[in-house]
Every structure is written in structure tokens, then in C-alpha cells.
Amino acid sequence: MFPPITLEILVLALGFILLLAESFSQSTSKRSLAKSAVFCLAWIFALSFFVTSAPANPEPGSFWNFYSADPVSMVFKRIALLTTMAVLVMALEYEKVLAKNIPSAREGAGTGEFFILPLFTCSGLMLLASAVDLVMAFAALELVTISFYVMVAYMRGSHASLEAGVKYLILGALSTGFFVYGITWIFGLTGETHFTKIALKLASLQGSDTAILFALVLVLVGLGFKVAAVPFQSWVPDVYQGAPTPVTAFLSVGSKAAGFLLLLRVLEPFLGVASIAHKILLVLSVLAGATLIFGNLAALPQNNLKRLLAYSSVGHAGYLLMAVACVGVAPSALGSVGATVGFYLFAYLLMTLLSFLVLTIATQHTKGEEIQHFNGLSKRSPFLAFALLVAMSSLAGVPLTAGFYGKFLVFAQAVNASQWTLIALGTVTVGAGFYFYLRVVAAMYWAEPADASPIQVSGLSKMIIVLLVAGIFVFGVNPKPVLSAFQTQQTPLASAH
């Protein structure tokens, strides 16, 4: 048995060892780096089932005041590990495009770090899942964000990638500025940085509602950028389109999961303040409504598949925010909303990784990312076309898929909370979603291919695709295992009340 922090340390150590190996090895092929990273991550994933649990009452000043290892955060850690493995497999498929877009003396030189940087993001995500202190949460969030800056701008020879990198850098740093200033005010109001202690102090503060709201709005602006909520979504389409495809996939899953996890953690102490709780919920509902409308309607005219998935990512942030806006004022209500958000994020992860993996493989043969380039994909590779069909149906919310059950849970929360406006908006936008997701399916199955040469898929990618497709169906029919993993216990904050 190990203390849980061993997992993060192992991932970081793996990253550093691979960086050293990359610098000093003679071989020009970087594929072995990614393969050994995937292999080691699989071992770390296995180790995660043998960690000790956190002490119930940590002594003051100990490490456990910053870091918790409750079952829910362990689930998030495992998901981060699995996602990173899938992203690395995607990066292997992407290697040729990457090498073409990096100016270098030798073929493939300078591509090594691309396979190592996801490990640092992964350790940041894992630390973030365990953070129960604002300082820890801030440091972990920045570890995630800064390694994303490098990965988005990684293709130095591609104007699109550099432009996406600069846009992400500026807006990411702006969101950090707002988030930090919000933390500052939270500290100023309470004198604490630990979430539980903040909750206790906030509940006893009298007559400073404006200052509390000010602090929370600053933090919400910062996190709004991370989860791509309207009106802070302007970076999403450009960055998603310009970034290397595996990074786009990681960004849409990792950044969103990190943002929502932190959003729930930060909101909890504030919802305990009875006098402002309804104002917070109103703000969240407005954000959710705007995000739903913008994300789904702006996706309608898109022809570039990556851009379409970017707007779809904004739309899905809308459904997630809709669930968050249904948090009751009582702290115990957060438990079920947390499970809903957790399941939705999990389903979103399966279908997003699947669509980007297919996109990575297919675009190398179709020579483009427009929807018309996918014409007749079913004739060139029935396997890839079927995988993308499953991903698109799940994103749209066809019954029996994980995406459908996620949406179902969100709407059930909304009905419980009597959020009728949001339900109406959600229904309309789900309809819009069917149109633009199924347009891709129609192109694949009903249009004639311009070039009918078959597409080969490597064994490792085939395995991951099969697993993801199976996951979408299995958890769409029987969501119990995932739901109960997120429900086993309330967050440590809630149980401390």
C-alpha cells in the first residue's frame, strides 16, 4: 500500500525520466517514448487501486490539509490517467503531421517533447482532483494550463498552431489573472485558503454580501474561460482548430473536467451563505442558458469538423452548467449534482476522445478537416465510419449511448429544481445538435468518396477505438458503475459540515 500522492510523484518522475532519455538517446524515432509512457501509465493506473486512504482527521499543518484522497478524487485521477493514455496513442498517429510541421535539420527531430508534455498535464489534473486548498488548486491548475500552452503552439512551422497558441496564452493568462484576484478577495474576506474553513468563515460573515459576490464573480470569470462558458468562449473555436488534433482532444476533455471540478469545489462554500445563494444560482442559470444557445446555434453553419467539435464543446459546457445551476441551496444537494456532472464529464470524455481519434487517423488520408473531406468514409473504412457514427450519435444524445444518459441526468436535475426556462432551451438546443452532428454522419454514409482507397488503422488505435465504442454503449445501457463511483461518498467538504 502506498500513500496516494505516490501516483502524482510517479507520473512526474516518469515525465522527467523520459525527458532525459529523449535528450540523451541516439535513436531518432520518438515512438518508443510514447509507447513506454503508455505502458508506464498503465502500471500507475493499476497501482491506483492499492493506495491507502486519507486520515479522517488530519493533524493541523500536515500535508493532508492541502490534499485529500476521497474515492471521488481517486476516480478523477484514474480518468486522468486513462485520458492521457488515449491522447498518447492519438499523438502516435499524429506523428507524421507533427514532423512535417516542425522545421528541423533531421526528420522527426524536436517531436519528442510532444509525447512527454501530456504527462505533466496529467499530473496537474491528478493533483487538482485532490486539491482541497486554494493554493494547491491554483498551482495544479497552472501546471495543467502552462503545459497546454506549450502543446497548443507545438507545431512551430504551422501558422495556425502558433496563432492558436498565442490566443490561448493571452486568454488563459487573462483567466488566471481573474482567478487569482478572486482568490485574493476570498482570502481577504475569510483569512483562510482551505475550502472547509472558508465555508465556516463565510457562513458567519455578516453584512459583506457585495464583497463576497465580487470575489465569487472574479473566480467565476476565471473558471468560465476554462470551461468555455459564454461570454468567455471566444478562444475556443480558434484554439481547437489551430492546435494539433491530439492536443485539441486533451484540451476539450482536460480543461473542461478541471474547470468543472474546481467550479463545484469553489461554489460549495458560497452556497452556504443563505443571503446570496439565490443570486449565485441566477448568475449560473444565465450563464448556462447563454452557453446552450450560443454553442449549439453557432455550430449549425460550421463546415470544419474541428471547429464544429469546438462549438459542440461549448454546447456541452452549457448542459454541464445547467446541471450546476440546479444545485439546491442546501449543501447536501451538491452530492447528486456532483454525480451528474461527473457522469456527464465521463460520457463526454468517451465520445470526444473517440471522435478526435477517428479525426486524427482519417484526416491523414482525406487531406482536410472539412466535412466534405469525410464524404464516403464508410466505403474507405467501415470501421472508422462506424466509430465516428457512434461518437456523433452519443454527442447528439441518441438513446442507448452514454451521451443520452448524461443528458437525461441533467434534465432530471433541472426538473427537480423546476428550472423550466433552462429545460425549454435545452430541448431546443438538443434538436439543433441532432442536425449538425448527423450532418457528419450523412456525409460519411450517403456521399460518394472523391478517392476510394481504403484506410488502414494500426492495432493499438483499433484497440482503443473498440474500447471507447464499447464504453459508450456499456455505460449508456448500464450507467450504474460510473454513477455509484461518483456517489460512494459526498465530497469531503460536504461531510465536514
Add this chain to the structure above:
Amino acid sequence: MNPLTLNHYLLASGLLFSLGFAGVMLRRNIITIFMCLELMLNAANLSLVAFSRFHVGADGLPNYNAQVLVFFIITVAAAEVAVGLAIIVALYRARQTTHVEDIQSLKF
């Protein structure tokens, strides 16, 4: 008696933050925008130190948690600058410009 109160520091830090934000919104040179972003982070640092100084605990010492957070922010800002300037330099090499108007190839 100390003529400077917490409010003075908060006002100064609020001004710094607004200046930084206004710069990000209005300036058109990426390097300047980046400097303004650093200004926003430093505004947070200033108010954290002020909050720390004026949150005196029962033992008569300031609350040092905030000062620890300041060190984290400084470190993160330094890492951000290192990565950010590298990206901006790479962009300049490829496009010979650091003006936001010239960087609009990704569009609807």
C-alpha cells in the same frame, strides 16, 4: 499611528488590476498585452500582502498563508512568462509581426 490603512492598499491594487485589464483589452501589441497580464497578477500579489499584513492573528503575527500564496503566484507568473515569450518569439519568426490585427488567419 499608521496613516495607511488596508483600503489604501486595496485601492492601489484595484487600480493596478483595472489598468492591466484595460491594457489587455485596448492595446494591440502582444508584448504589451503580455506585460499588462503580468500587471494583473501583481495587483493580486499586492492585495494579498496587504491582506496578510492586516489580518493579525491572536499571537500578534500577520497571517502568513497569503504570503506563501504570493510566492506561488510569482513562480507561476515566471513560468508563464518563460513559455509565453517563447511562443511569441516563435510567432514573430514565422509571421514577422506581433500585432493582433495581423494574426487573424483562423476565422469563422
